[in-house]
Amino acid sequence: GAVVSQHPSWVICKSGTSVKIECRSLDFQATTMFWYRQFPKQSLMLMATSNEGSKATYEQGVEKDKFLINHASLTLSTLTVTSAHPEDSSFYICSARIPRGEQYFGPGTRLTVT
Amino acid sequence: SQQGEEDPQALSIQEGENATMNCSYKTSINNLQWYRQNSGRGLVHLILIRSNEREKHSGRLRVTLDTSKKSSSLLITASRAADTASYFCATDGDQFYFGTGTSLTVIP
Numbered sequence: 001g002a003v004v005s006q007h008p009s010w011v012i013c014k015s016g017t018s019v020k021i022e023c024r025s026l027d028f029q030a031t032t033m034f035w036y037r038q039f040p041k042q043s044l045m046l047m048a049t050s051n052e053g054s055k056a057t058y059e060q061g062v063e064k065d066k067f068l069i070n071h072a073s074l075t076l077s078t079l080t081v082t083s084a085h086p087e088d089s090s091f092y093i094c095s096a097r098i099p100r101g102e103q104y105f106g107p108g109t110r111l112t113v114t
Numbered sequence: 115s116q117q118g119e120e121d122p123q124a125l126s127i128q129e130g131e132n133a134t135m136n137c138s139y140k141t142s143i144n145n146l147q148w149y150r151q152n153s154g155r156g157l158v159h160l161i162l163i164r165s166n167e168r169e170k171h172s173g174r175l176r177v178t179l180d181t182s183k184k185s186s187s188l189l190i191t192a193s194r195a196a197d198t199a200s201y202f203c204a205t206d207g208d209q210f211y212f213g214t215g216t217s218l219t220v221i222p
Contacts, residue, residue, distance in 0.1 A: 009156065036212075043202070043214040093157060102145055103206050107156030 003027055004096045006106040013084055013113055020080045021109045023094030029074035030096035038091040050077045084113040120213040128221050133190045135216040137203035144207045146179055148188050152199045195222040
């Protein structure tokens with residue numbers, strides 16, 4: 001099956017700093033990548049849809065200036081949490097859609113803001 | 115948006131027993147996937163079953179798909195303590211759905 005990786009898997013940062021999370025499709029080209037947030041014991045919440053070479057589409061209630069998404073290539077999308085605050089602490093998961101339509105999830109990145 | 119549910123929400127069994135989890139959805143799908151997530155850890159892809167498949171096996175895992183009932187089940191046979199985790203289904207098709215999961219506890 002298709003493999004999606006995320007880096008880092010875990011990050012702790014101080015309040016006010018920015019954190020970049022990478023999502024890579026390792027063995028396929030992904031025209032579309034998605035970013036999700038998962039709160040404890042809950043399902044995933046879609047934050048934004050990222051298409052290669054174009055601006056991301058954000059879901060209602062997600063601040064685009066706080067969660068910057070860049071999909072620079074067909075195998076890489078990045079999510080930057082700017083000026084992070086403790087309430088941004090969460091599990092961030094990306095997924096990538098392969099050309100024939102299947103979607104695969106990355107392992108996730110745990111962000112802790114102190 | 116919510117388009118289905120999983121049951122049970124939580125399940126506790128003895129080691130060696132089988133565990134069955136169910137996932138129901140509402141719209142047409144291209145495929146359905148099951149993922150495992152250990153507490154505080156990332157998602158691990160278990161198995162993908164396409165809409166034209168009815169059953170799939172992978173080791174101790176058996177997944178069934180009934181598109182007429184819009185449901186899938188995940189069976190873990192001969193469970194082990196290491197199987198303790200949350201299990202999620204995700205559907206891809208007319209509408210993407212990622213479930214709230216079933217929390218499985220296997221007691222040694």
